[in-house]
Amino acid sequence: MTAPVEVGLVGAGPWARIFHAPTFAAGPETRLAGVWSRSRPAAERLAAEYGVPAFGSYEELLGRCAGVVFAVPPDVQAALAVRAARAGRALLLEKPIALSVADAEALAQAVTAAGVATQIVLTHRYRPVIRDFLARLRDFPVFGARGCQLTGEFLDGTYDDSPWRATAGVLYNTGPHGLDLLDAALGPIEEVRSMSNKDGLLALTCRHENDAVSQLTICGRVPPRRRSHYELYGPRGTLTLDFDRLPEDSGATRANLRAEFAHAVCTGEPHPIDVHRGLHLQRLLAQAEPS
Structure with missing residues (x-):
């Protein structure tokens, strides 16, 4: 039997509590390795709910997981995800992947250079x-x-x-x-x-x-x-x-997301909804900004 993929959760806000933590702690394809947040108390509270560590640093989280799940603001995500990609970790990104095209391009370039798998949480697409x-x-x-x-x-x-x-x-x-x-x-x-x-x-x-x-x-x-x-x-x-x-199909939606991310981490195969999809959407958002 294949061991569950160790997933580190970045962020401890409402979406991390409601969606990401329960989704990836549920398994069987993944196991929640721990939580890191810029707010240490929030990370400790969320980690305690699942009996996992609240990491003292982002680097510690990167050293304890194979895939990183982000639940932080887009501009924070873009910077942290570059570091995770350079560390060789697969990335599960929230939408939008950044708040500017330049940051989205920098993230996509880092992913390409590192050759890591990525996936985006556009929840409708997993329903x-x-x-x-x-x-x-x-x-x-x-x-x-x-x-x-x-x-x-x-x-x-x-x-x-x-x-x-x-x-x-x-x-x-x-x-x-x-x-x-x-x-x-x-x-x-x-x-x-x-x-x-x-x-x-x-x-x-x-x-x-x-x-x-x-x-x-x-x-x-x-x-x-x-x-x-x-x-x-x-x-x-x-x-x-x-x-x-x-x-209502939230259970099946979460199961699809979790299983496909685990597959991407284990195989390194690009997911159809990956960072390059996110970059395409980022460019469309920039075009759509009201003048």
């Missing part, structure tokens, strides 16, 4: 129902799409303790999910144009390499709940993806 939907598109030609992702997260205090989101806004928080999904469904996006208003609504128009056109509306100031809806158009009609009607 079985989303994978089934994208598979259906192989036999359903599409020339256009529209999507919307609306939440009240920038109104209800969800991100009061997340300064980077307050600064970068809904584009960098929600935009990677929508752009990635449209890119996966219609083909690579080569151009993005945006329009926004003072209320925080952002509308993006994308032209894909195959001349398909898609539109994405995102906003974090629309209560009371999350709404995500996509329509794809082609010569055979319309396909609809309504997130409100999708079955």
Whole structure:
């Protein structure tokens, strides 16, 4: 039986507690080797929940794991991930992978030079129902799409303790999910144009390499709940993806993410959703920034 992959968790905030720690401690493909955070008390509290060490330094964490899972702000992640790549560790990165194209490029270059495996937590792409939907598109030609992702997260205090989101806004928080999904469904996006208003609504128009056109509306100031809806158009009609009607599959989603990261760590094989995918999305986000 193959031994579980030793995974070190960087960060001890809400997302680390809610998602990363329970996902990678659950196994069987992985084992949580320990936690490091810039806040030592937070790292100790989270580590104690799982009976693992709270590392005293980032270097100590790197010395005790084969793969590093990041749950820190994008600008912090970009710098720390370069160090992990140079140490030969596989990387599980959050979206966006950085807050600037320059930092994303530096990270991708470090990964290429080190030859380490990488993977990005674009959670929708690990959902079985989303994978089934994208598979259906192989036999359903599409020339256009529209999507919307609306939440009240920038109104209800969800991100009061997340300064980077307050600064970068809904584009960098929600935009990677929508752009990635449209890119996966219609083909690579080569151009993005945006329009926004003072209320925080952002509308993006994308032209894909195959001349398909898609539109994405995102906003974090629309209560009371999350709404995500996509329509794809082609010569055979319309396909609809309504997130409100999708079955609950968080367990399977986490299992896919965990198993695929463990496989990437063990084999060194590049994952389809890797740092270069993240760099592509980073460049699209930069194009989409309101002028």
